[in-house]
Amino acid sequence: MRLNSRPLGIPETEGRITAPGGACPGAIGVIGLRIPAVHVDSSPFAAGSLDILFLRVRVTVMAKKRGGKSGPAHSRINAPQQEKAVDPSWGGPILASLRFLGSLKLALVLMAVSIVVLARATFLESERDLDYALWFIYHSWWFITLVSLLAGNVVVAMLLKLPWKRRHIGFLVAHAGLLVLMAGSFQTFVAGIDGHVQVVEGGPPAESLILRDRSQLTTSWREGDATVAVDFSFAPGPADWPGGRTKDLGESDEIRVKVLGLYRHAYGxxxxxxxxxxxxxxxxxxxxxxADGRQVTEKWLVGRKTIGTTMTVGPTNVTLSEVPVRSMLADLLDPPTDKLGAKGLLSIHYKGQVKQIPVDENVGKTVSIGDDGTKVEIVRYLAQPTSEPDGTFNSAGDEPHNPMLDLWVHLPNVKEPLRQLSLAKTPLMDFSGSRGIECPVKFFYHHPAVAVRQAVEFLQAPDGKLFCRVGTGKRYESRGEVGEGDTIKTSSGYQVHLLRHVRHARRETKFTPVKKKPGQSAAPEAAAHFEVSVAGETQEIWLQRNNRQFGAYTMQTPKGPMRIDFDYAQCPLGFSLKLIDFERGMNPGGMGDATYSSVVEIEDKSGLTQQHKIAMNEPAEYGKFTLYQSGFDNAGDGREVSRLRVAYDPGRLLKYAGCVMICLGTFMVFYLRGLF
Amino acid sequence: MYRSMATLIVLLATALPAPAAGETFQTDAWRYLPVLGGGRHKPLDTLARDSVWAITGQTSVADPESGQTVEPTALYLEMVLQRQDWGPAADPHVAGGLSELAAYFASHEPDKWDEAPLLPVTNAQLRKALAMDDGQKRISPVELCKAKIEDPESSKRAPFLIWVQSVRPDESGKFGKFQKAARELSERLWSYHILRTAQGLRMMPIRGDKTGRWYSAAALTRLDFDDKSDPSGEMRMVQLHLRDAKAAYLADSPESFNEASDALLATLRELGPKLVDESKDYPTPGIIRLEVGYNTWRPFRVAWIFTLIAAVGLAIGSTNTRWKAVSVAGLVALAVGLGAILIGLVIRWVLKGTPPVTNLYESVVFTALGTAAFGLVFGLWSRRHGILAAAAVVTTIILLLADFCPSVLDPALRPLPPVLRSPEFLVIHVMTIMLGYAALALAVGIGNVTLGTYLLGLHQEETIKVQCRFTYESLKAGVLLLLVGTILGGIWADFSWGRFWGWDKKEVWALITLLAYLIILHARHTNWLGNRGMTAGAVLCFTFVLMAWYGVNFLHGGLHNYGLSGEEGPLWVGSACLLQLAFVGAAIIVSYNRPTAKFD
Structure with a gap:
């Protein structure tokens, strides 16, 4: 027989006060009465030395419950709620709903729901990736609502315990700690920065950190000597945007950017x-x-202004040129062949009018064209033009070899005549732009010594219509206007099938969305469809993030050429960071990495530098940022690349305080009940 | 402290009857030879055991001729020394490719080891592709070298050694089961090759090497030292003794072998510490002896033998109050078991240099320690057989798992990855979590004892109430430790990686586990759950612990794509959980239909 007492519902051997909660309103039925109880111990270990373990005398007070269940001693925390339930002053629908909001039942339901949601989220993370789970669950409005509800539940539950007593301390500390932790986490979520920098050993310093979860479109253009840049940043999310979803990134400096669509991973x-x-x-x-009807090849051909482009395909040449004026088409499609003198024939095009002048009798003469006094002077005829170092031309001989005419154009209101050159072999070559003044008079020089090439020549008129002529080696045959789907027969029996004609072309990348497999690390980057408007001019472009080939585009705008870059969002560090040295420590025998560390030099705005060592588990702090060693890479040229995580966590203090409170409070609730 | 322990173990080891000297090959001293392998220094004893495991997937191998199990170091030496040719290696520090192996058999007759079925082929599809008989579960190295495999995709037959080098992972960087099994098999063959050609026996440090590399026996015999590279001549002595030992072994002359090997080991003992670079260590004899002792005595096996005895003793003792001696013996056995676990963990700590909670195996063993400790405290506090027996049973089960699932719970001592090298935080974090798991496992044990005695009708109401109370105590301790441990994990992550909470799967499942137990504690608190509900909850909620601890590891890259060796693991764990659920369900159903007994 020993004097003993047991906490927690062992009614047979303990004294018990029954507080009939329902029938005793307002009564403090549960208080810290200490009642020793007699306990008969039948354990075989009756060794006296163990007695110390049994000397604790605990309070055991049971609240009588529905169904007569006996609960553990600290069900007294619950008891005041029951008291209030019957207190007439605690009435009204508002209080009733408050009591519901602060009820443990709601808390348990919310916790159970959280379990289901969290478990689902981890499976989602396995199927997709963490970004996906973060976007659709952990950072979604409804999950934040769920957590807020839990927080609200805790707040109301704490308020319902008013006026607080000593015995509430543990409960209050633990639950307030939870709220503080949540507040700190929220602060981190809202105001925290979490990115990385990548620096090459001996390479350029990093000025800003890269944020993985945000992207930005950077527009930049020259203004005087300076480059002006405007950033538009947005969170693209972890998945393809559904059709129809757009995002307006706002307007700045007359530039307006809208995201019209996005593929999370895409091949361009x-x-x-x-x-x-x-x-x-x-x-x-x-x-x-x-000739046998089998396709030999398929090509894209980009026409170049003023001279055109020639591509040799199989046995034939294909050229694409732009004709500067409509009237010049006749020179190409139906070239004069019989009237050419020894020095050829010059077609002069001016304001839709054509004047054909035999060169033989007009060298050194001035010809008047049009009604406004515009004149053309044929200064020289060069049979074999060679260019001299001083920029002048000479003729190497009299045998015509790409003969050239040196021309002066006298415009009515211009003092100085415009110098123009016309070459018989490349009649479309226009030197007009090289003097800075567009010459309104265009020339086409026909010369009998220029051989007819074997070629399929596509000619685009100024209105965008496409014409074609075929050179047979003897003469040119016009095929008239051609369009997509047309087939042009060459003299050698081959056929050119025109698949596509773009009047004014720009590079456009087609993106095909791809699905990333779970665990796949090297999935292609995201591609987005943007609408960029600059001072009323609007263009739609597709760009791939962080991609050398498809990540940038230059748009012609009223501001001049504007470069558009699509990349991860960046955030200025406020200092520049240079990698001095990167080291890898090995296990004995060179088996696997034991440690890695970086020595970095940080230069602040005032130019002061200081060195820091950053290693695994040894972060460095600078300013508001903490820098962590997160990985390494190889620059490809033997230099090492260090990857540092750079984070700013404003909620850290609150989070830590909350954690301490939770642990302390729980400990008090569990083990220090007797002291309060 | 470990030195005295090591001495004790060595004393015990040397007290064993020594075989008659002079007539047999003495390999016992070789067990204590420091070697380099797997990124750490260890005795040859450990290397031999690891190699046997790496090659055969078994802990011991029988001699193919005599059929007798051979001691690992003796086996290792036999396999190394019996080989005529240690192979051509252009660079003494780098091993050649698998083609080297095929070339060997083109010019050499296979010996008994080459022809022994050492390498396990567990995958049935792979057995078929290699045209093995259905009953044949193992293949010999020479067979595998000459084997042709039928590619499952192209159905073309190609030499296995060539084919296996062309196996590539899929887009997500993973291998299919078949490919994985094939690669595993080639790795086993590779381990065999490394062993036989003495390239794995790295026995002497390279003088002053900054990266801490050691010469293998193969390299040692090939190297030419001169007075400049070896001023004292000791390295040449090592060479000489090694060649002598090999020659003596091949000549089947035990006397000269023993003489040469004694000289070799003595020279290496002297020379080793002098050769290593200042920044590196040479293992001390004490450490080496300690590790050999650990390998020999296997403290965790000793521990489960004792806890098993404790479980039986306490169960018997509980049936009759007069059999006090049996109960006390059980209690003592439990305490001895606890001590054995503690000793084992301390030895691992000393050997690794980091506290023994850094891999799954160690965490499991540490949990066993916690369960035994909590069980002893709660058992002595409550003075109930049931609680002590529950602790003994749970500890035994955990230790058995650790001892018999080496493919999942790898007992090998390995160096830590860089990210885990933050001893203070990591250790406190993991230890706290593991103690939490231990308390929760004890709650499962006590809960099951309660349910079991109730189901069998052996219960006394009072006993059930006490057991429920201590289930509750275990839950409290477990939840508090889990809470603190999870928070410490957050602090560790914040300190090391710069984030407190990253919604990592492991983190989320720790949170889920906490929430589940908190639901039970809150519900118990308001009496929505009685003793019965709480017991059921405490038992069933451990499923979440298993998920957070073990299941999460399978939650990446889809549920089907996990490690080959642990293929059946989730199935077994899942079945155990279902069985547990059925058991709880049965108890609850019975309790509703048993109006007289109070358990609610």
Missing amino acids: TAGWGEDPSGVSSPVIHFALVG
């Missing part, structure tokens, strides 16, 4: 599309088909 293939500004050159896509 380069192609051509219509340039709405209408200034770029044409592009054709054609197939070469052999």
